[in-house]
Every structure is written in C-alpha cells, then in structure tokens.
Amino acid sequence: MIDSKKIKKDFPIFDSNPGLVYLDSTATSLKPHSVINKISEYYSKYSSNIFRGVYRISERATEEFEETREVVAKFIGAKSREEIVFTRNTTESINLVAYSLGRQVMREGDEILTTVMEHHSNFVPWQVLTSETGAIFKILDINDDGYLIGDLDRIITNKTKILALTYVSNVLSTINPVKEIIAKAKAINPEIITVVDAAQAVPHMEINVLDLDCDFLVFSSHKMLGPTGVGVLWGKYELLDRMFPFMYGGEMISEVYLDQTKFKKPPHKFEAGTPAIAEVIALKEAIKYLNRIGLQNIRAHEEDVVKYAIDRLGKAFGDKIRIIGPKDLNTRGGIIAFNFEDYHAHDVASILDEDNIAVRAGNHCAMPLHKKLGIAASLRASYYIYNGKEDVDILVSGLKKVQKLL
Numbered sequence: 001m002i003d004s005k006k007i008k009k010d011f012p013i014f015d016s017n018p019g020l021v022y023l024d025s026t027a028t029s030l031k032p033h034s035v036i037n038k039i040s041e042y043y044s045k046y047s048s049n050i051f052r053g054v055y056r057i058s059e060r061a062t063e064e065f066e067e068t069r070e071v072v073a074k075f076i077g078a079k080s081r082e083e084i085v086f087t088r089n090t091t092e093s094i095n096l097v098a099y100s101l102g103r104q105v106m107r108e109g110d111e112i113l114t115t116v117m118e119h120h121s122n123f124v125p126w127q128v129l130t131s132e133t134g135a136i137f138k139i140l141d142i143n144d145d146g147y148l149i150g151d152l153d154r155i156i157t158n159k160t161k162i163l164a165l166t167y168v169s170n171v172l173s174t175i176n177p178v179k180e181i182i183a184k185a186k187a188i189n190p191e192i193i194t195v196v197d198a199a200q201a202v203p204h205m206e207i208n209v210l211d212l213d214c215d216f217l218v219f220s221s222h223k224m225l226g227p228t229g230v231g232v233l234w235g236k237y238e239l240l241d242r243m244f245p246f247m248y249g250g251e252m253i254s255e256v257y258l259d260q261t262k263f264k265k266p267p268h269k270f271e272a273g274t275p276a277i278a279e280v281i282a283l284k285e286a287i288k289y290l291n292r293i294g295l296q297n298i299r300a301h302e303e304d305v306v307k308y309a310i311d312r313l314g315k316a317f318g319d320k321i322r323i324i325g326p327k328d329l330n331t332r333g334g335i336i337a338f339n340f341e342d343y344h345a346h347d348v349a350s351i352l353d354e355d356n357i358a359v360r361a362g363n364h365c366a367m368p369l370h371k372k373l374g375i376a377a378s379l380r381a382s383y384y385i386y387n388g389k390e391d392v393d394i395l396v397s398g399l400k401k402v403q404k405l406l
C-alpha cells in the first residue's frame, strides 16, 4: 500500500509550503527531487544542444535524450522508440495529428467522432478541422451517471475517418472502456483512425498501446511528475511515416536543395527546432519514480482515497454537495468534481486557499460538458500519490468553514 505521508517527503514543495494540501494534480502534478535534480544535472554537467554536437557533452545529452524515448516506449508498451514523438504537451500532440493526418485524410462529407466529455484540446482541433474541410462533426453524448452512450453501429459509418476520445475525463473522472470502443469502431469501419487522449490516464494506470489497439495516444509529462514543456505523441509507425511534417526546420531535415527538401524519418520528422532538452531528459526520472511505486499500486491507492472522500463528503454535507460523474468506483479515477450548495465555485476555492487547500474552480477546459450538465462551473479536487485520507479530512473541514462564511 502507498504511504502518502512518506511519499510527500520526496516532493520538496511540501518543505517550502508546510501544510499544503495539493488537490490539483489533474491540472499539473508536483515534481519529486529526482526529476528536479535531473534537470539541474543536465544544465550543470552536459548542457549542450543535441544531435549536432561532435563533442562529448553533446553526445551525452543526445544519449540521455534518446534514452527517455526508449523509457517512454517501454512504459506504454510501444513497439519501438521510433513511434515516440516529443511535443510540448497533449494539446500540441493532438493538434499535430489534426493538422497533419487530419488534413491529409479528411474530405467534404467525411465524419469525425468525438465525445461531449472531452477537454477542449481534444475537441476544438477536430471541430476546426471539420469546419475547414467540410467534414461533419459528430459528438457522443453521456447519460446522467457520466457514461458514454450512443449506438455505435448507427453513429459510425464508412465515412467516419477519425474517432478521438478521452481515456479518463478530467471532470467526470469516468474511465471510458476505450479498448472495447476501439474494437467496436474498427469492426464497423476498419479504416477508422483512433486517437486516445490519455492525459489523465497514463499518470494513474497501466497503459499498453498494443493492447488498446489505438492508432495514436497522447499525454503530457507535467501531469505524471515530469517537467512542463514536454508532451508525447505515440503513433503507429506506418501512420507516422505517411504523415506530413507539422513544422519545418532544424533537425527534422535530411537534405535541402534549392527547389525541394527531404525530411528525416519519424520521430525526428516531427521534432523541428531545438526541443525542451532538459525536460525530456528529466521525464525518464518521473517514469522511473512511477515504476518504482507501481502503476497498479497507484490505481489502488487513488481508488481507496476517492472511496473515502466520496463517503466523507456525502456524510458531512448530504444533498448540499453534488458530486459529478459515475458512482461505481471501478469506473472512476482520482478526480472528484462537485458543486457545493449554490456557492460560486471561485468563492469556495478562494476560502479553501486561505487554509492552504489547492482545488480548481471553473469549467476545467470542458465547456461542452459543463453545458450538458447544466452548470457554468464546478469545483475539482484531484488525488494522486502524495495525497492521503488526511487530505480528505482537511478538505471536509475547509468546506465546513466555507458554509459558515458564505
């Protein structure tokens, strides 16, 4: 079992902010010493550009950088490191696929299928793509419990070129049956390209891209204990190989003539310009940390804490609190979004902040979902490895104070 109090000791932010109750890992996670130290190691020991140096420190930086690619590939069960493209974040990874592959395959009258529970990053790029190409934007709905609904046999046709869906909702916390949905979609239309937004899944549970049988899977380093500025795009090599580059210049080029340019093979074809070298190098330390704890243990810990939290919040506030998303804990992650009485979410969050409790308030970049739920905003408390039941108790006390003040 995970001892969150012990884990907190690995995260220096708790030394600088004693008593911090950080419940916003869905937005970005905290960083352990090992990740921070690795960034400092790069700058103090082998700071240099990668791929182009013929001297030792540059070779060292290149090796460290490419080693992360290998570590990421193993972490998600990819066939090879050539399938791992480094971007800036999940948002850029999705935009890369939408701009490159999307514009290659979409024609007027074709369809893109996504869901109403998506983060804007997995909604807007597809919406824009349809408006530019004359394609049709289709959206899977949810039921009152926060599960996807809809008859795929009717919704997916041979015109549906792309299915883009989230693995775990960043508001509802719903863990979608992504493997089953992809299998069904491919049975109906074997040509369909599937894009999985795993920003809220990869940090919290075991993921294997071959087992999921998706075509693309995207996530962000900063939500999984790693540095900001690094995203991952995993794609099946055949698809990456036939896609146009997204940006041009720098090390993605193999030869330039006056009348044309030849590009490198994937993944380098998609990595134009100097990347976030230190951050990519340090991402592998985050993965090593997660592997040491074990993804199964992380998932079990979050389930345990969320069960306790839902129970405590329900007992303390009854129908004054509306928790959003599935009731079945097997199908929800470490996120609890809720509305509290008729208080404004931002007012509640500000009062909680007075007691050093960090929660998120707003629409969490999921406006279509909030509209569907009939609310403008919600509060969101999200739990990760450094949160324990003691943090739930502090949140409950904080909310009691809110009731007194508002």
Ligand SMILES: Cc1ncc(COP(=O)(O)O)c(C=O)c1O
Pocket (backbone or CB within 6 Å): 026, 027, 089, 090, 091, 092, 119, 121, 122, 166, 168, 169, 170, 197, 199, 200, 220
């Ligand atoms: C499900 C989901 N997708 C995409 C994103 C966007 O991630 P990033 O800001 O790292 O691009 C987020 C961020 O919260 C998210 O929760």
